Amino acid sequence: MADLAASLDRILHHLFDNFLDGYFYPFILEGLLLTIELFLLSLALSVVLGMIGAVAKLSKSRIAQANAAVYTTVIRGEPNLVTIFVIFYGGQILVNNIGDKLGLGYIDVSEFIAGTITLGVIFGSYMTETFRGAILAVPRGEIEAGYAYGMTASKVFFRITLPASIRHALPGFGNNSLVLLKDTALLSLIGLQDMLFRAQQAAGATRKPFTFYFTVAVIYLILTALSKLGLRWLNKRYSVGVRRA
Amino acid sequence: MKRLTLAILSAALVLVSGAAIAKEWKIVRIGVEGAYPPFSSVTTSGELVGFDIDITKALCKEMQVKCSMVQQDWDGIIPALLARKYDAIIASMSITEKRKKKVAFSDKYYNTPAKFARKKGSGIEISKEGLKGKTVGVQRATTHDEFITGEFDDTATIKRYGTQDEAYLDAVAGRVDLLLADSVAMDDGFLKTDKGKDWEFVGPDYTDPKYFGIGVGIAIRKQDTDLVEMFNKAIAGIRTKGTYAKINAKYFDFDVYGD
Amino acid sequence: MDVAAIIDNLPLYFKGLGITLSLVSGALVCGMVLAIPIGLLASVRNPLIWALPKAYIYLFTGTPLLVQMYIIYYGTGQFEALRESFLWPVLKEAYWCALIAFALNTAAYTAEILRGAIEQTYYGEIEAARSVGMSKATIYRRIILPSAFRRALPAYGNEVIFMLHGSALAGIITIVDLFGAARIVNSRYFVPFESFITAGFFYLCVTFLIVWGFKLWEKRWHAHLRPRDTDAAQKVGKLPVSKPG
Numbered sequence: 001m002a003d004l005a006a007s008l009d010r011i012l013h014h015l016f017d018n019f020l021d022g023y024f025y026p027f028i029l030e031g032l033l034l035t036i037e038l039f040l041l042s043l044a045l046s047v048v049l050g051m052i053g054a055v056a057k058l059s060k061s062r063i064a065q066a067n068a069a070v071y072t073t074v075i076r077g078e079p080n081l082v083t084i085f086v087i088f089y090g091g092q093i094l095v096n097n098i099g100d101k102l103g104l105g106y107i108d109v110s111e112f113i114a115g116t117i118t119l120g121v122i123f124g125s126y127m128t129e130t131f132r133g134a135i136l137a138v139p140r141g142e143i144e145a146g147y148a149y150g151m152t153a154s155k156v157f158f159r160i161t162l163p164a165s166i167r168h169a170l171p172g173f174g175n176n177s178l179v180l181l182k183d184t185a186l187l188s189l190i191g192l193q194d195m196l197f198r199a200q201q202a203a204g205a206t207r208k209p210f211t212f213y214f215t216v217a218v219i220y221l222i223l224t225a226l227s228k229l230g231l232r233w234l235n236k237r238y239s240v241g242v243r244r245a
Numbered sequence: 246m247k248r249l250t251l252a253i254l255s256a257a258l259v260l261v262s263g264a265a266i267a268k269e270w271k272i273v274r275i276g277v278e279g280a281y282p283p284f285s286s287v288t289t290s291g292e293l294v295g296f297d298i299d300i301t302k303a304l305c306k307e308m309q310v311k312c313s314m315v316q317q318d319w320d321g322i323i324p325a326l327l328a329r330k331y332d333a334i335i336a337s338m339s340i341t342e343k344r345k346k347k348v349a350f351s352d353k354y355y356n357t358p359a360k361f362a363r364k365k366g367s368g369i370e371i372s373k374e375g376l377k378g379k380t381v382g383v384q385r386a387t388t389h390d391e392f393i394t395g396e397f398d399d400t401a402t403i404k405r406y407g408t409q410d411e412a413y414l415d416a417v418a419g420r421v422d423l424l425l426a427d428s429v430a431m432d433d434g435f436l437k438t439d440k441g442k443d444w445e446f447v448g449p450d451y452t453d454p455k456y457f458g459i460g461v462g463i464a465i466r467k468q469d470t471d472l473v474e475m476f477n478k479a480i481a482g483i484r485t486k487g488t489y490a491k492i493n494a495k496y497f498d499f500d501v502y503g504d
Numbered sequence: 505m506d507v508a509a510i511i512d513n514l515p516l517y518f519k520g521l522g523i524t525l526s527l528v529s530g531a532l533v534c535g536m537v538l539a540i541p542i543g544l545l546a547s548v549r550n551p552l553i554w555a556l557p558k559a560y561i562y563l564f565t566g567t568p569l570l571v572q573m574y575i576i577y578y579g580t581g582q583f584e585a586l587r588e589s590f591l592w593p594v595l596k597e598a599y600w601c602a603l604i605a606f607a608l609n610t611a612a613y614t615a616e617i618l619r620g621a622i623e624q625t626y627y628g629e630i631e632a633a634r635s636v637g638m639s640k641a642t643i644y645r646r647i648i649l650p651s652a653f654r655r656a657l658p659a660y661g662n663e664v665i666f667m668l669h670g671s672a673l674a675g676i677i678t679i680v681d682l683f684g685a686a687r688i689v690n691s692r693y694f695v696p697f698e699s700f701i702t703a704g705f706f707y708l709c710v711t712f713l714i715v716w717g718f719k720l721w722e723k724r725w726h727a728h729l730r731p732r733d734t735d736a737a738q739k740v741g742k743l744p745v746s747k748p749g
Contacts, residue, residue, distance in 0.1 A: 079672040210575065220567045
């Protein structure tokens with residue numbers, strides 16, 4: 001395995017030596033890897049938070065409804081950039097206070113973890129709205145049929161409502177994830193060493209900003225295209241059995 | 246790739262062993278900037294290099310502790326120290342009264358004056374009159390920002406940048422008429438480079454302690470008085486042992502320590 | 505909490521708010537002027553005509569706004585020819601660079617919204633227009649565009665809010681907008697939490713104003729839909745659900 005990695009490294013070096021003044025490989029590509037990891041992890045987190053939020057919004061509990069409403073209103077009402085700065089700095093102070101109270105001392109939240117959580121929380125609020133709408137879009141008859149079979153409420157939710165809502169959630173989910181992908185770039189501003197952060201440093205060092213920012217733009221276009229392909233495949237899978245008008 | 250995995254693993258490790266660090270200073274985490282040549286910058290492979298970085302390594306060796314360096318942008322460098330993301334800042338930070346309200350400082354480890362630079366042939370003179378309607382680029386939240394805001398806010402337009410590198414980029418692009426920065430940083434990081442060949446120093450050296458403090462020191466949280474002591478001893482140590490002189494000679498042909 | 509630092513700097517925040525509002529309204533107007541022809545051409549069923557506008561939309565919706573802004577601001581400074589051209593007096597100013605970046609970006613999203621709305625035109629309406637002998641241009645002017653604008657209104661409300669939020673990026677390239685003001689206060693007093701929360705509060709207020717404004721607007725334009733379509737009435741006056749990727 002290590003051998004393979006080493007020879008791959010050699011090949012890549014050979015290919016990209018001196019491309020972009022030597023900053024492309026491994027400097028920017030390492031940042032790209034971080035961008036992709038960040039994207040996938042925060043997307044997963046946002047889906048989990050979105051589920052919880054949607055269930056809370058549709059629940060009969062007033063407290064759950066109110067909490068979910070504050071969450072989605074505040075986060076969607078202010079710029080993501082502001083939320084990122086608040087959570088990034090404020091979050092560490094909060095963690096410190098909790099750590100001190102519990103006697104654990106300092107608990108480090110790395111930029112990567114902080115960034116993942118921040119993006120997850122932000123897009124969780126958008127996912128909440130998407131999932132809420134999707135659940136409401138499930139025909140009432142299907143749910144009633146479940147109850148008629150004697151299923152419990154949770155069984156109806158997990159066996160009928162949830163699977164049937166996925167199809168309705170996909171377009172919104174797709175949009176949210178494409179925006180999330182682009183928003184990973186914002187984390188470069190809090191010092192997360194993603195692709196854009198690396199490009200910024202390379203631009204400063206070589207004084208060739210256009211070259212590096214343009215390269216990053218092209219890579220983002222490729223990532224967007226790949227995500228769209230993936231989303232199209234998902235859409236196809238979950239639309240099986242639906243007649244197209 | 247490997248470095249990335251390692252970074253994540255070590256982050257997780259710190260998370261687990263977080264409690265152990267605070268007491269005995271076996272590991273000291275240092276906040277650095279990385280966009281301030283020749284004091285601190287990154288190479289094509291992502292390695293940190295520069296005067297600050299070499300001094301950091303020498304000090305850690307002198308203190309016999311393990312150091313890990315954390316890169317942080319300048320705007321957030323003090324908040325992140327206070328949030329305990331690292332234990333000390335070694336990033337060419339001047340010791341000023343205002344910063345002392347928030348953090349403690351070690352003794353100075355170098356001291357160089359601030360200076361203006363202008364485009365050759367622009368003929369701009371440094372005075373209230375001369376700066377009228379001119380745009381001056383500085384790095385935000387630096388002593389230079391304090392100085393220009395305090396002295397020339399009424400006549401000049403001030404443009405504030407996140408990093409010194411960005412200010413240089415805009416100087417080359419012609420978006421600023423003047424730069425105000427540390428003379429050494431600007432000389433080596435800009436004027437002596439190919440892109441900065443059309444620019445030159447102008448005006449006097451500025452050292453007014455009211456704005457520029459008493460040299461560059463290491464910032465540490467106020468409660469960590471033991472760490473301040475450790476750094477002070479280590480600075481004295483590398484001064485007497487000649488390690489400092491060696492690093493000084495590697496970067497500059499004059500004494501940056503100042504008097 | 506350091507409230508004094510915030511109160512002392514409220515004038516700075518208000519000044520920033522002014523810059524933010526002027527940037528956003530400028531970008532929205534220029535963006536709309538660009539978006540109408542681009543959206544129209546993108547909806548025409550001829551690859552020779554839609555290719556270019558669709559490529560434009562893809563390019564600007566597929567990359568982060570932050571990268572676009574970096575390219576326009578720092579990137580253009582790399583080329584000496586550009587620095588000596590007639591364009592430089594404009595590109596020299598950070599304010600104009602931000603305005604250009606925002607206008608080009610929102611134009612792409614708005615064009616995409618328009619294209620979707622135009623393509624959804626009910627064919628019966630066009631047939632009816634033809635049968636009374638309207639020319640193609642008249643059909644566009646009297647039938648297709650008015651109904652498309654109406655359909656596009658909720659999505660456009662979203663876009664306006666996203667533009668407001670996106671404008672926070674101006675603070676990155678030396679402009680002292682609302683976010684730039686927060687950065688200055690943060691860096692002077694080391695109060696990240698307080699300074700950014702304050703900016704967030706300002707943005708939240710403007711967001712609510714926009715939501716409210718669009719609510720009124722939709723009430724007017726969608727008056728004919730009110731008694732029949734309760735769904736549309738419910739959608740009115742809500743925060744954005746998701747941005748078209």
